[in-house]
Amino acid sequence: MSKSTLVIVDPATPLPPGTPEHAGRLRLADPDQPQVLVSDLGVTRGDGIFETFGVVGGDIQAMEPHLRRLLNSAVLLDLPELDLEALERAVRLAVAEHPDDELLVKLIVTRGVEGTGRPTAWAYGFIGEDYSPRRLDGIAVVTLDRGYRHDIAQTSPWLLQGAKTLSYAVNKAVLREAARRGAEDVIFLSTDGYVLEGPSSTVIIRxxxxxxxxxxxxxxxxxxxxxxxxxIVTDLGYTADYRYLRSEELTSADGLWLVSSGQQIAPIISLDGQQIPHDPELTQTLLKRLQSRDS
Amino acid sequence: MSKSTLVIVDPATPLPPGTPEHAGRLRLADPDQPQVLVSDLGVTRGDGIFETFGVVGGDIQAMEPHLRRLLNSAVLLDLPELDLEALERAVRLAVAEHPDDELLVKLIVTRGVEGTGRPTAWAYGFIGEDYSPRRLDGIAVVTLDRGYRHDIAQTSPWLLQGAKTLSYAVNKAVLREAARRGAEDVIFLSTDGYVLEGPSSTVIIRxxxxxxxxxxxxxxxxxxxxxxxxxIVTDLGYTADYRYLRSEELTSADGLWLVSSGQQIAPIISLDGQQIPHDPELTQTLLKRLQSRDS
Known part of the structure; x- marks a missing residue:
């Protein structure tokens, strides 16, 4: 039995008013068979968006924040209006059809075949990698220049920074650069010295x-x-804050983590070869709480 | 009959020594049917490379320069060694099987399905858009910030600048920004004021x-x-030069063009709303020579 599920959404845009919703809109398909046309702009141009949903104990985490972020990406890419309700049902169906209750679901929306103006969308449920070593032993991370100033999204929105697009070749290339430097992950810095994010995670500093x-x-x-x-940390009595972080602040931190839907949380034990303080007990507390959260 | 052809190359990497080459390696497939897996990194991450070959009068233009550039992109992306000879044969077959003798062939190589280490590759022959209006009437162009310094490829090679990747969502986004500004194409500038290239073309200034x-x-x-x-221009008695170009030099030029495999050459008649000198006769001479070149 295949350890993955695939639900195709067609159309991914709202149905015309009065059209009866019918079962045919969501279609279970075989993920081991080709399902994408070579003329789809998702393939030819990485012209599309995605979200990856974590599923723990059968519960889909952060459904609403993921859908809100997908919508934001769609706006940044000038995609046609999406039917978020249909996309949500596709994610739920990909989970319901999967034999396991710990999995990931990748929801993808592409601009579709050039000239059609009709997005292609699907939800793909699959078993993620084993994140235990990252969570327990921690990760070595390097900082890499993203090449942009920290204010790039304001000055040059056409560069799509802040959108979660399918054009992620750089996000894979930096992991290979990290491996060459003996590390497992990356923190991007802006050219003017600000801490940004990981290639597929958010940076947390304590x-x-x-x-x-x-x-x-x-x-x-x-x-x-x-x-x-x-x-969670607020509930535990800590303070939580969003602010500009200078790269120098990373190495003087009392703790550093990368967090994302798949790994949930991984402690950074070294940054650019320098040791970072690591409190395994705190990380395990945060991990357990993240895994058992309600939504 | 479909106005496109598709040739799948499997494998796209060199055969082990002693393996007899067999016909099954290049496979004609139906471009109107799905041919790509949803787990292919070309789809999920725009993690791959491409070249677009112009075909005029049945002749494939610039085969060797395209293959050399593809190889350069493959190196920048740390892709496995490719069998360029098999890829070249795929391009030729896509042309031979196509009913027309004016077409484009898109050669795509993706990193393949995650974890397999086995690239996916195909050549897709199709009829391009009608470039006559661009070539004859010229195009309005805007300059847009690419967000990077001009020396980014040296300082930060992991950003893959100079590779022709499938992560081209930005290259499409800038065309939408151009349209919002009443223009049809774009010239990218570096943050430090140098002229770079178009999203799918090279800038020529006279x-x-x-x-x-x-x-x-x-x-x-x-x-x-x-x-x-x-x-061609050298043959016509002009001088040709590669150098750093400041953005100010664009508006003081005696002529500006964008050149690429599909359109061949299109004169720029306005830049950021400012009129640019245009010599239609010269453009037509260059176009004819480009279309009738030997290779």
Missing amino acids: TGDTFVTPRTDQGILEGTTQHALFG | TGDTFVTPRTDQGILEGTTQHALFG
């Missing part, structure tokens, strides 16, 4: 009793897991 | 009897059509 994450007006994504984490 | 194009050590592509054009 200084004393305060947890901080970079402000999202720097062309970075609003972290769905970070949002949940801030609720 | 100053007196000299044709100039920006140096390619600025994270931009080596233009295959520009290369052919430089041979």
